[in-house]
Amino acid sequence: MDLLLLYIEINVFCILVALVVLIKSFGITQMASQRIFTMSLISMILFIASDMIAYVLQTVNSVDVSFGVMVCKAIYFNSTTVMCYMWMLYFEYVRGDKLSKDKEKQVIKAGLCIIQFVLTMLNFKFGFFFKIYDGSYERGKLFIVQYIFAYTYVIGSIIHAIVLGIGSRNYVDKSDLITVILFPLFPAIAGILQFFYPSLPLAAPAITLSMLLLYLNALENMISLDPLTGVGNRKRLMWMISKKMRDYNEGDDDIYILMIDANGFKQINDTYGHVEGDEALKRIARALKEASKELKKKPQVARFGGDEFVILAENDDEAEIDKVCTRIHEVLKVINEEYTLPYKLEVSIGKAKYLSSIKTVKEFIDAADDELYKVKKALKVGR
Numbered sequence: 001m002d003l004l005l006l007y008i009e010i011n012v013f014c015i016l017v018a019l020v021v022l023i024k025s026f027g028i029t030q031m032a033s034q035r036i037f038t039m040s041l042i043s044m045i046l047f048i049a050s051d052m053i054a055y056v057l058q059t060v061n062s063v064d065v066s067f068g069v070m071v072c073k074a075i076y077f078n079s080t081t082v083m084c085y086m087w088m089l090y091f092e093y094v095r096g097d098k099l100s101k102d103k104e105k106q107v108i109k110a111g112l113c114i115i116q117f118v119l120t121m122l123n124f125k126f127g128f129f130f131k132i133y134d135g136s137y138e139r140g141k142l143f144i145v146q147y148i149f150a151y152t153y154v155i156g157s158i159i160h161a162i163v164l165g166i167g168s169r170n171y172v173d174k175s176d177l178i179t180v181i182l183f184p185l186f187p188a189i190a191g192i193l194q195f196f197y198p199s200l201p202l203a204a205p206a207i208t209l210s211m212l213l214l215y216l217n218a219l220e221n222m223i224s225l226d227p228l229t230g231v232g233n234r235k236r237l238m239w240m241i242s243k244k245m246r247d248y249n250e251g252d253d254d255i256y257i258l259m260i261d262a263n264g265f266k267q268i269n270d271t272y273g274h275v276e277g278d279e280a281l282k283r284i285a286r287a288l289k290e291a292s293k294e295l296k297k298k299p300q301v302a303r304f305g306g307d308e309f310v311i312l313a314e315n316d317d318e319a320e321i322d323k324v325c326t327r328i329h330e331v332l333k334v335i336n337e338e339y340t341l342p343y344k345l346e347v348s349i350g351k352a353k354y355l356s357s358i359k360t361v362k363e364f365i366d367a368a369d370d371e372l373y374k375v376k377k378a379l380k381v382g383r
Contacts, residue, residue: 003199004059010201011052014208018045021215033093037218040086043079044211048204050075055199058137066132073130073137074120077146081116083207084153085109087184091157112149119145147195154184183210228278229285232302237310240300241361244312245354253297253314255354256321259368260288260328261376262307263346272343280345283335284309291327295320310368318353325349348375 022041025034054072057065089106123129128142190206224236232240244255262268262284269277285303292299292311299313315321332345350372358364 004056007055007199007201008052011048011204014048014204015045015052017208017212018048021212025215033090034218036086036090036093037214040083040090041211043083043086044207046075046079047083047207050079051204054137064135066135069137070124070130070132074123077129077150078113078117078120081113081146081150081153084150084184085113088153088157091161091183109153112152116146116149147191150191151188154188158184183214186210226285226303229282229303231285231289231309232300234302234304237300237302237304237312238361240302240312241364244314245358245361245364248354253316254318256311256313256315256318257352257354257364257368258311258313258321258325259304259350259352259365259372260284260309260311260347261350261372263348263379264343265307268343281307283339283345284332284347287328287331287335290331292324294327295324299324310365321351325351348372348379350375 018041022038022045025038025041050072054069054076057069057072088109120129123131123140128140129146130140130143131138187203187207187210190202194200194203224232226233241257248255262280265277265280268280281303284307285301288301288309288311292301292313295313295315297314299311302310302312304310311324313321313324328347328349332347335341336345350368350370352364352368352371354364358367
């Protein structure tokens, strides 16, 4: 009885934590990744609740609860696979993979969820996954297949993240990849242990802890990222500039600020509307990330405000920074051709190098802004 109460208490606590996170998640953002995170939370709640109810029902001897146990187990295993599928989709969206925008491939990859659901319905008749025999719950001959369905998504995401981190030169936030790799680790280990020791409530707290850490990480990203373009926001940028200036020592790589401003952005907004204006800003952000990915130290790309962006970079060779400026123009040219835009998406760039005479963040930014003004004036384009 003590073990039963412990099982209930742990699972109820995990459900309450998940419900709090779910409620707090509503309305924060309309981004697809957040909607998927919410769906994974719902799957997690179903997973924990069905496991707890099934465990309680199996201790009841006074009435026949075999059908209730079968239903709970069906919900448990199906919600497990759906939850793992949602995790996979979430990380695809976070990393900006093409799968995240390909609805057809999403449906194809949901095939394991569909297959498991169909097989679970058939299991009620044939009992190849699990069954009730002489009033007791028993695992069927194909019981392990349900774990294979779920773990395929988890292992696939981990392998994809490792390959992406090692073999790709794309602009990738290494901390996000580490999150992808480590997030499912503890739930996976706990799930394996609970497979061998089903009376131990290990899976629920492990999954809840990982989900809570993921939620806190998402909140941190929302605080530091510009919601429209996905690059850093002004608050994060100012903090990073201040930190770089404070930590700088003679002999370190030089610190540079590139102040980037979209040429003729007001005309784009006035002529084609604010929706197209937003798309233009997203394309500029994409160009900045793409153009700066070759730097040996990862730069900070941020939206400074309106149609202004900043790249904060460190390098021991100023020529490499100049190459970034050139690549920005080249990438934008490719984007103009790729989208066959009715307008020409171009930017002006002002560059400033950190000097000992610069005492404040504002002075550093103003130095880059002054250079930007000179470029704009030479080109005779408005700000």
